[in-house]
Amino acid sequence: MATSSGTNENQHQTIASYDRSSNHVKFSDDNQNSSSRRNSIIQDDLSSTSRQGSLSSTEKSGRFVVVKSSEVQDVNDSDSINNTNPLVEHERIPLQTSQESDGSSKFNESIYEERDHRPRTVLDQLYNYKGGIVPNAAEAEKPPLDQQKSANLGTIFGVYLPCVQNIFGVIVFIRLFWLIGIAGALQTLLIVVICSSCTLLTAISMAAIATNGIVPAGGAYFMISRSLGPEFGGAVGILFYLGNTFAASMYIVGAVEIIVKYMCPEKCRLFGDDVEKPSVAFNHYRIYGTILLLLIGGCVLLGIRFVTRIAPLSLFAVLISIVAIYAGVIKSSFSPPDLPICLVGLNPSHLIKSNILHNDVRRYCHGNRTCMEGDERILCPLYSFICNKTTSTLCTSNGTIDNVRIEAGVPGLKNWQLTENLFSHYRREGEIERDIKGDSTFEVVAQEITTFLILVGIYFPSVTGIMAGSNRSGDLRDPSRSIPRGTIAAILTTSAIYLSNVIFLASCTHGSLLRDKFGDSINKQLVVAVLAWPSKWVIMVGAFCSTVGAGLQTLTGAPRLLQAVAKDDLIPILRPLAKSYRGEPVPALFLTLFICECGILIADVDKLTALLSMFFLLCYGFVNLACALQTILKAPSWRPRFRFYHWTLSVVGLFLCISIMFIASWYFALVAMLIAIVIYKFIEYKGAEKEWGDGIRGLSMSAARYALFRVDEAEPHTKNWRPQLLAFVNAQRNDENGTFVLHHTRILNFLYQLKAGRGLVVTASILEGDYLDTHQHIEPVRALLKAGLAQAKVQGFAEVLAAKDAEDGISALIQTEGLGGLRPNTIVLCWPMNWKSDLNSYTADAFIRTIAIAEARQCAVVVPKNIDNFPDNKDIQDGTIDIWWIIHDGGLLFLIAFLLKRNKVWSRCRLRLFTVAQLEDNSVEMKKELEQYMYQLRIETEVDVVEMADQEISAYAHERTLKLAERVKLLKDLKLADKELQLQAIGFERRTSKPQIFMETMTNNNQQQQRKNSNEETTKKNQYTFTPSQLESLKKNVTESSMRKMHSAVRLNQAIRERSRDAKLVLINLPSPPTKQSSLAAYSYMEYVDVLTEGLDRLLLMRGSGREVITIFS
CATH class of the missing domain: 1.20.1740.10 (Amino acid/polyamine transporter I)
Structure with missing residues (x-):
């Protein structure tokens, strides 16, 4: 408890307030002016005697008087102690500090003040009764x-x-x-x-x-x-x-x-x-x-x-x-009311309207033809309506009406009456009994079904x-x-x-x-x-x-x-x-x-x-x-x-x-x-932003938990594979106002255009720096990502991670993102267009390392290049989507192209498939096989085979490491029939393979040893890896092998540009990254990919993990 210091009149005071719900006097410090406290409604002026009676014992603590809760008597005993709306209104009263000279304890005012309350009578409660009206x-x-x-x-x-x-x-x-x-x-x-x-x-x-x-x-x-x-x-x-x-x-x-x-x-x-x-x-x-x-x-x-x-x-x-x-x-x-009713007939009984009888049932309810009206005999109203105005079967030949009787409408409590009314009498409109029509002019009939x-x-x-x-x-x-x-x-x-x-x-x-x-x-x-x-x-x-x-x-x-x-x-x-x-x-x-x-x-x-x-x-x-x-x-x-x-x-x-x-x-x-x-x-649709802790969200969480347990963490079946996307979006801070801005937001539109995959979508940003220094920016950036997703109409999640550098943050997200069997299997990241200007930084190194981490994580990689040139969600494209299938990666290129074409942005585009054949290959037969294969895949595609010399494409050549026996083994693992195995394997002994790492050896060896004439040696040299040499300078060591590599990239680029110059989108395999990481290898790799893709407006570079197998079977 705080204590006052000195003898200042404006000394620190403790405020006591009485809480009836807990039956305790609560203390709180108050330095505010006493004039700010509200005035009490009715003030009780307690005498010293009453104080001693209600507050008999006190105890000192520091310089303030402490009042025990047991000594505070509730004067309104009629109210429950748990009343959340007490009738007694208590005022917070400052307690006077104890005097050191004599140690006496005094109160300036009473501990609490209460409003006058008298027991309410039943009449008073009825007067204040509101009938359940809800106040606003x-x-x-x-x-x-x-x-x-x-x-x-x-x-x-x-x-x-x-x-x-x-x-x-x-x-x-x-x-x-x-x-x-x-x-x-x-x-x-x-x-x-x-x-x-x-x-x-x-x-x-x-x-x-x-x-x-x-x-x-x-x-x-x-x-x-x-x-x-x-x-x-x-x-x-x-x-x-x-x-x-x-x-x-x-x-x-x-x-x-x-x-x-x-x-x-x-x-x-x-x-x-x-x-x-x-x-x-x-x-x-x-x-x-x-x-x-x-x-x-x-x-x-x-x-x-x-x-x-x-x-x-x-x-x-x-x-x-x-x-x-x-x-x-x-x-x-014991005294039934006098309420006669007029009935005609026995089975069924016709209940006569009283206005027909001039509202005098006892006088006019009879079957006679005539009756006396004063001294004059007139035609009885009942007979007039039933016999003269209608052709009723109730009338007899002798001019009377049979079975006319007066009965009591309310005979009183009778057992036999209850028996007669036990069962139903459902009727249609205009009926007096079921399937018996009545005449509404003089008798009571049903007015509705x-x-x-x-x-x-x-x-x-x-x-x-x-x-x-x-x-x-x-x-x-x-x-x-x-x-x-x-x-x-x-x-x-x-x-x-x-x-x-x-x-x-x-x-x-x-x-x-x-x-x-x-x-x-x-x-x-x-x-x-x-x-x-x-x-x-x-x-x-x-x-x-x-x-x-x-x-x-x-x-x-x-x-x-x-x-x-x-x-x-x-x-x-x-x-x-x-x-x-x-x-x-x-x-x-x-x-x-x-x-x-x-x-x-x-x-x-x-x-x-x-x-x-x-x-x-x-x-x-x-x-x-x-x-x-x-x-x-x-x-x-x-x-x-x-x-x-x-x-x-x-x-x-x-x-x-x-x-x-x-x-x-x-x-x-x-x-x-x-x-x-x-x-x-x-x-x-409008997006309810209220969070009320409702049960539906709890149900969704329980359902999600149940579904995650049902999803096996093992590798999904080929037919169930779909891209689960983890896309990295760059969020940079504006130096002028300190806010964050998303860069290259067209990647969000690209994710929307891939939504036909119906898979998981996670967008992520990395905030560089220590978490304690950047944690306050995480939620704003996450909100920025969510707003971008909403604007692009992408149903996905937003993640923001604080890491010391972007490379570590991306690595952590690739390794840990997801839950159970629901984890990303495809990494989407933009091509770093400024990698040359950031050569001294880690841009190129981080990009290559990200690809290597994704490969180790067995994730596919999709790299949009020139992402700012990609269309938005309202820009409908009309042209072609060209697939350059150089490395046979199991079908990732086909699958991504197919999913894009299912979106309205790309739906009008035609798919074209280009594959590269060497001069000794049978191009005509290869084209027929590919057309048959695409037909079996149910994908409408135009097929074209491009012939190139082996030396021109050796750095990007298709590998044949997956032999037919391995292919048959893979299909057996998929539990396909023998006949299906034969059909699947037709024509693909030479064409099916896993994505391989293509290597170039950049060494310091003698140039004469590198200029051997055999095709075998030429091919072997051009299956290169981007491995750093022992040279100290990047630009001083341009070997003949690297020149051959660039020549191969130029020739492929020329072939692609000749055929796909006007294509709306080009899809091509992403070359394998170098196995050893260094600035020299990164520079060589990035330069090679730039040369390979130069002049292409919209490009998707893709590298599969080997698990994306597209099948021809349902």
């Missing part, structure tokens, strides 16, 4: 005072009630009874179990993710994006946003349906006499829905504070409505809303405890209510009435509302308030979700939506209102439910995938507090989500998946 980033960072007071919610008010409110929606009021009537009680129970199991398994997965660290605002989007990466996160974030937006459309259309259909069917009619027609009803929904959307949008624009005040009303409406349904069911058991799969899609939105608790994780006292318990409890509660509602409604309601979707047989009344007690208006008003409240909350949360995606900057087009005005995401809100209006224009609740089900199911599926992935990978950071999960549960949940998607609507499922794929690929 600005609100999360700077919450207002009243939100600070309420940001300590427990499980009930923080998670359980918001989830219950969001799960209960419009479907439970206007569609659940209809599902029972169509699917039957058994299949409806199955639908509830399937959908609830899906959300329950998803909740378990979500609980594991939510308890694996702090989940800030963003809810499901945050969890998925941080678990599966930015690509999945962006795709799922947009889909989750669309799901919430279309959910708002469904809520608004559902609220309008309650108004138009049930609350004021006559007074709310705008146009059209027959509002029962779907087209007329949908037009009403569109108009009223747009008006309601504008009203809700205006409320959202007023701010989140206004919206949060409506949340308790919506919650209260939901709870009262559910209680009213149960009260009505209980009441029906119904199947089990369709009903699953319609019902599923009634179990969504499970993310409401996780969305508010920042407001919870203990998220890791509240989110799992509250969410799972809400799902179990709502599922139990749904299951009990299915049984009760099936037990107390007539089956024909349950199939009456819009209450046509009971004077346009809502079936659930008629059943409820004490009044049907409890359900209608409650359902309306519930749906409007849910829509309001959804339209408040959806723009914030979109703003969160925009702020992550995953999709550039969404950047303007990241802005806020007065703390509200206004741009995102306007886009949300527009999309919501598009959903309202659909105007069909059933279609909207199927559409938004896809978006929610995809979101839930990815939550399960994230949990399963993290569990299987067993990442060290995966330590959720919630223990009751297993990866198999997540996999089952994922399977259920995908299954329900295709069960509900396969075409909507494909549309949702297509949207997700497009967004995923778009983010991937």
Whole structure:
């Protein structure tokens, strides 16, 4: 601990701060002015007596008072010690130094200051209840005072009630009874179990993710994006946003349906006499829905504070409505409601619309032809519609209707009623029973086709809303405890209510009435509302308030979700939506209102439910995938507090989500998946730069590890050989500004043009100097290499190595680069054009040594010469690619030329093969053999044989060391059949060989001994090696042998230039380097290659390792 020095008033002070999470007083040094410290909100003036009571013992350390943590009493015992958002706000107080004279210890101020806190009542919690609305980033960072007071919610008010409110929606009021009537009680129970199991398994997965660290605002989007990466996160974030937006459309259309259909069917009619027609009803929904959307949008624009005040009303409406349904069911058991329905016929039964009977079922539901209307006898309305206006078989010859009866729509809880409603009654449009058509003018008929799969899609939105608790994780006292318990409890509660509602409604309601979707047989009344007690208006008003409240909350949360995606900057087009005005995401809100209006224009609740089900199911599926992935990978950071999960549960949940998607609507499922794929690929194409430690990257690492173990480090089979490239790129430092610049960047374009090989690509740069002096430049140079690769569209890796000199760095990379069986086998480096000017340096020596190291490492070498003349990726070439096959290297020249031709830059070029024959060779036969060989290689090539004297090419002559027997042995190693051996060997006894080292002896011997006349001696002398002589000067010893070598290079160069002057690219074998390293040998070698390739615009020098064997077999 620091001590103060002297008696200066501005002496060094120690600051004490109390940390409630660890129950310790922490000390830190503070030299800043005390005015920079924030003022406390409420200051406790502790008396000396209270100080002695709470801080009874102290102990000195140096010149400062040390306070034991056990002596600091927490006055707010009601709060948990692990609270991450404490209600007591503590001030950092400077401790006064002890006085040396008397040793007494005094405090200037109290150890901590706390804000006044009183226990909150249930009413206060309901008042501050926000219904699961997610604050945006600005609100999360700077919450207002009243939100600070309420940001300590427990499980009930923080998670359980918001989830219950969001799960209960419009479907439970206007569609659940209809599902029972169509699917039957058994299949409806199955639908509830399937959908609830899906959300329950998803909740378990979500609980594991939510308890694996702090989940800030963003809810499901945050969890998925941080678990599966930015690509999945962006795709799922947009889909989750669309799901919430279309959910708002469904809520608004559902609220309008309650108004138009049930609350004021006559007074709310705008146009059209027959509002029962779907087209007329949908037009009403569109108009009223747009008006309601504008009203809700205006409320959202007023701010989140206004919206949060409506949340308790919506919650209260939901709870009262559910209680009213149960009260009505209980009441029906001993006092059923007076709800008669009119049925005609026995098998099948025709349910008559009440408006046909003038909404007086008891008076006009009979089979007589006439009836009394006051003192006048009139034609009965039922008989008029059935017998006079239609040719129905229900009419009898004596002028009556058979089997007309009045039955109770709600007979009460009866066992026999449940038995009748157990099984399904699926129908097509216009049918009253399966394959039995009805007449929609007077009876209730099906308005759309119904199947089990369709009903699953319609019902599923009634179990969504499970993310409401996780969305508010920042407001919870203990998220890791509240989110799992509250969410799972809400799902179990709502599922139990749904299951009990299915049984009760099936037990107390007539089956024909349950199939009456819009209450046509009971004077346009809502079936659930008629059943409820004490009044049907409890359900209608409650359902309306519930749906409007849910829509309001959804339209408040959806723009914030979109703003969160925009702020992550995953999709550039969404950047303007990241802005806020007065703390509200206004741009995102306007886009949300527009999309919501598009959903309202659909105007069909059933279609909207199927559409938004896809978006929610995809979101839930990815939550399960994230949990399963993290569990299987067993990442060290995966330590959720919630223990009751297993990866198999997540996999089952994922399977259920995908299954329900295709069960509900396969075409909507494909549309949702297509949207997700497009967004995923778009983010991937733009290059997501976010690193969130996601599971997909962990999966990639695990897959890469597994694949590397599978790849054998042994030499690959001939058919599997492909160039694995290690290219050296020169990065030089700019002396003016100190930045690094890449030189000869066209080599990156060359790597792109070789991408058809589908092999490994590594670019490397060497920083000369000690690592401690250059390590700060490694990352900038690596970033420069990556930018160059990206610009050239090369998928590869960038490596930067600090070494004392370039030669050592290149040697180290050639030896060590790669992992396991994935190692470079082809070295790409540019020809040093300035080797003559750098003669005194190690440029030439380093280049030759690099070739020798690559040869020792059994790597092929590709040397582009005049690399700056090579085309870029947009410069399409049209001409020829000439291959000068002088040394038969097993096929590397062919393979590189073939791969280049598969790229768009070289695709229009023709391949031409030139080989050199001596005068005694049969050129015609050789050409035929080569044409046949190229045909068998499936490479379209023009073949030409160039005849040259033996003395002219002896320094570059083809070797015959690989005899036919060795060739047969090689083919046997490849496990080819005998017939294939014969075919492969035809005509190649003289032509197939391994690349050899061609040597020239530059000695000090007598010139007369070097001028022998025999061809054997001439050939022997010209099979030279670049070996240093004992001469001291490079230019004083130009022997006749070296002159002959240069003459051979000149003659070959003339032949190449005569035939390949206009070629777009020339490929030629790279002569063997000298076996002994010296400046003299390096100079001779470099000069020889320069003479050999003089005048060629674009040139590829290649030297194989002997392992690149191109085969004619598949």
